[in-house]
Every structure is written in C-alpha cells, then in structure tokens.
Amino acid sequence: MIRILIIDDARDRAAWLKASLELAGFDVVGLLSWEQVDEDSIGAASADVIIVDANAPGRDTLEQISLMSNTLEKPVVVLGAQKDQHSIREAMRAGVSAYVAHEIQGEDLSAIIHVAAARFAEHKRLRDELKEAKSQLSERKLVDRAKGILMADHGYSEPDAYKRMRSMAMSKGKRLAEVAEAIIMAKELGA
Amino acid sequence: MTQSKKYPASANFNSGSDAPELKEIKVGFIPLTDCASVVIASLMKFDEKYGIKIIPCKQPSWAAVRDKVVSGELHAAQALYGLVYGVHLGIGGLQKDMAVLMTINNNGQGISLARHLKDKGVTDGTSLARLIKSRDRDYTFAHTFPTGTHAMWLYYWLASYGIDPIADIKTITVPPAQMVMNARVGSMDGFCVGEPWNARGIHDKVSFSVASSQDIWPDHPEKVLGATAEFVAQHPNTARSLVMAMLDAAQFIDTQANRARVAELIASPDYVDAPAEVIAGRFLGNYEDGLGKTWHDQNHIKFFNDGKVPFPYLSDGMWFLTQFKRWGLLKEDPDYLAVAKQINRIELYSQAAAQLNVAVPAEPMRSSTLMDGSVWDGKDPEGYAARFEVYA
16 A cells, blocks of 8 residues: 655644545555654655645755655655656646655556645635635624614614615625724724 | 857847747746846846746745746746756656756855854864764754755865765755754754855854855856756747846846845845845845954855856856766766756857847856865866765
C-alpha cells in the first residue's frame, strides 16, 4: 500500500484529506505541521508520497531534505513524473503539490492528486461559505439593532420598523444592511 | 561599444514584422533587492515600449517559482542561476529543458552569522572554523535552495576556510524573507541570502556580516531571467521584448541617481516588503558589518555595468555545473560547454541588445579570480571541478 505523509498547517484540512485518502484506499502514515519538518521527521515517516500546499513558504526546506536524501540514497522523493505534467498542473491550480517516490505508478499518483485537489477546493469553498454566512449574520444583527432604535425612538411596531427600513432601502437603491448601518450611526451621533 | 562580430544581431530581426506572440507576460519574482528590474520594467512601463505587459507575480518559495515556470503558470521568472541549470539537468526534481535569457544582476548577496556566535569569539571565517572544529555541538547553516547560488556561495566560502559544508555542518533551506525570523528563533547559526535580508539581520540585531558575495567572487553572476526552452521556442518575439524591457530597467537602476527612488518603489508590501532604508544602504553600496565596521563597496549590486552584467556568459553557467559536480549534485562530469550553450540564449540576447545599442561582449567566456586566488575562465571545467581540496 502507498504510504502518504501530509504536511499542512491547516489541521482541519489535513485531517479531512487524510480521511478521504484512506477512504480511497491509501495509507496516511502521518500529519506534520511545517514547524515539525526536518530530516528526522521526514525520514521517520518513510512515506512514498508527501502532499503539501504548493504555496507554503516551507517548501524549500523540503527541497533540501529530499535532495540530500537523494544524494545519500535514502528513500527518494522527487516532484512528479514527466508523464503526469497535466495532473500536476491541475493539482497546482488547486494549490496542491505532491512529492512522490520514483516507483509510484502514474495512475496512483493521479488518484492521490485527484483526491487531494478535490479536498483542497472543497475546503476553500467551505471557508468562503463560512465567511459569507458570517457576514450575513452580522447584517442581520445590524438590521435588528436598527429596528430596535426605530421602535424605541419612534414607537413603531416591529413590522412597521422593518417596512420603513425596507422602503427606504428600495427608494435610495441601498442594501437593507446599509440603511440599518446609517440608522445606527445617526443614533450614535446623537441625531 | 564592443559590438560583437560573432553574433550578427539584427540580421534576421525586424521589429516591425516581429510582433510579440504573447502580450501579457507573467513574471515570477521573490522578495529580494534583485527583483528590482522585474518590478521597474513594469512600474516604469518599459514593457509597453516593446508591445508587452509584464505582470510581476510574487512567489512564496523558489520551489514554487520552479514548478510554476515548468508548468507554464508563469512565463518567466527572476531565478537563481543554479536553479535553472538544476531543472535542465533534472537535479532533485522534474527535468525540463530551460533557457537563460539574460543575467539579472551581479553581486549583492551575503553571509551572516547569528549574534550568539560573537559571544563565543567568532567574528570571521577563521574563528568560525576553529569553533566548528572544536565539535562542541552541531552547527546549522541555511541557504535558500539546494541548487541555488546561495548554497554555492556558502559552500565555497566555508570550504575556503577548511570547513566541509557537507560533513562538518548541517545545512537547511529557508526562503529569503523568512531568514531573519528563523535566525532570531535560533533555527541556525548562520545563513547565506540575498539583500536586503543580511542588512535586515544587522538592523534587527539578530546577525552580523562576515562576507558579501562579491568578497567571494567580485562581479559574480547571481539571478537570471529564466524560462522554459519550450516557451522561448514558441514565443521568441515575446522573449526578446521581455529582455529589452529588462535591459531598459537595468540601465535605469544602474543610474546611481535613480537608486534611492528604486529602493522606495521596491520596498512596498507588494514587492520586497522591507523598510526602504534597510534596502537602500547596501543597494547604494554603503555597507556595515554589524560589528562596528562601515565601508563603501565599489562592487555592490550591479544590474547593467555597460552591458557586462546582463550578457549570459557561458563561463558563468558552466561555473555552477563545476560546483554541482564538486558537491555531488552531479555524479559525473556533464558536457559543460554543451549544456551552457543549450541554456544560455546568447543569440536572442544579442538581438535584443543590438536593438537598444547595448554593448555585447566579444567573447562568451570571461575570466574571474575568486577569493581563494583560483582563476575561473571556463577553459578546463573538468580540471577546475576536480581541483578543490574540500569536496563531497
């Protein structure tokens, strides 16, 4: 079975990738953070494939370790195989880079990179969604606060306060959250 | 003007009919003082003069530069001289035929030691050798890439003091912008890196200087403009335009009156991301070693020097091959001259230079004397590679 080592500072992403690779039938022998990377930790894992984020600054550290072990004829780790240029390119678009031992078959490498690239892309999508959800949450909080101000200062009912804000937003071509923000700001200024 | 007769530069090249095949060129760079010509060619719009648009793309590591140039995600890059040769020979990674379009700069790198070595009485190579030979503990030194120039300067400097860089010390690789931070937390005892990071180490009181790279080899080749052979074959006019824009930038930067302004421009977080005053010092030739000595270095970083810097001398490329052989990165002697001729595009460079009336040296080899008194002129690469007392 192909032994895979994952080096990633994003622990959740690494754990997730590990689960996916194991589901696809690969053996994930270790998860390391970049701080833990040195000759000893890389040697101890004796992995066939190392998966890293292509944009991690620590990659040059790994270059030296893999080249030195090449010179010393320890387990060899090199970047890809020529026939896999396409899959390497695809993986790099997703921000993944794989260092693999010579004897790995092209199909296995493609499968590994495929899983890794898909997981990286999905991780990014989820992170973006989370960001979106967070900003929606803060918008709703703004609207609630503005509603409260209108109710307290002008005696509107909650539905009326909401309606006034909405019609204001529509007539001014603004987003509801922007109107809410203006109301809150006006209140804070003591207007 | 020493216009060469060997390379009939403009014979087959007419700027009217040879429009660039590709207009937008993504050029990778690493945050270092010597990324200046990539940045200046773009900011001063020298690229537009030649019908192209350079998009400077900041990279997190040399490995990323290599991979993206090889995959085509970057069209060209500021690259360590040895990195381009390493890829062409398939050392430690994917093999891909490569091209050096021009040399970007000479000089401007350095070797620094961590402050704690000073407490042990180390201030130079001799005292460092004494400490390392005492074997009181293991010593670790950092460079920036296994086949890179900084590895070769570091190894050469250490070896000339009798320190075997393979057997006597541990070497690690750290990206330039992370160097000072790593030295601060005690990851290493010394490092070799491009400016402004030696200057930054002094400024931050983390390290002190023991040698500049021009102390090791005055006017040594350093970064090159690298691309794949495939890219150059498919886009010869684009490549030529890129060289012309970079030559304009090199002349602009080597006009000393412009340097303070260039330092300000490249200091931005988009480029080197270091204080302009830290960049400007050594960029203008004003050196200090962090131990109290200050001096003006005539051989500070050069980008043009009347066309002598950018010319891709074959002997420069061959030197890196001799050092790869010396340190065991190559098991056998390569065909030194043939490899250099494949990679260094003297013809294309000369065409670009001729368009700008830039002087082209008459000979593709040059003669240099290194710190240990040895002369390198490209004539006997096998003999040169084999004659060092310290080797792997």
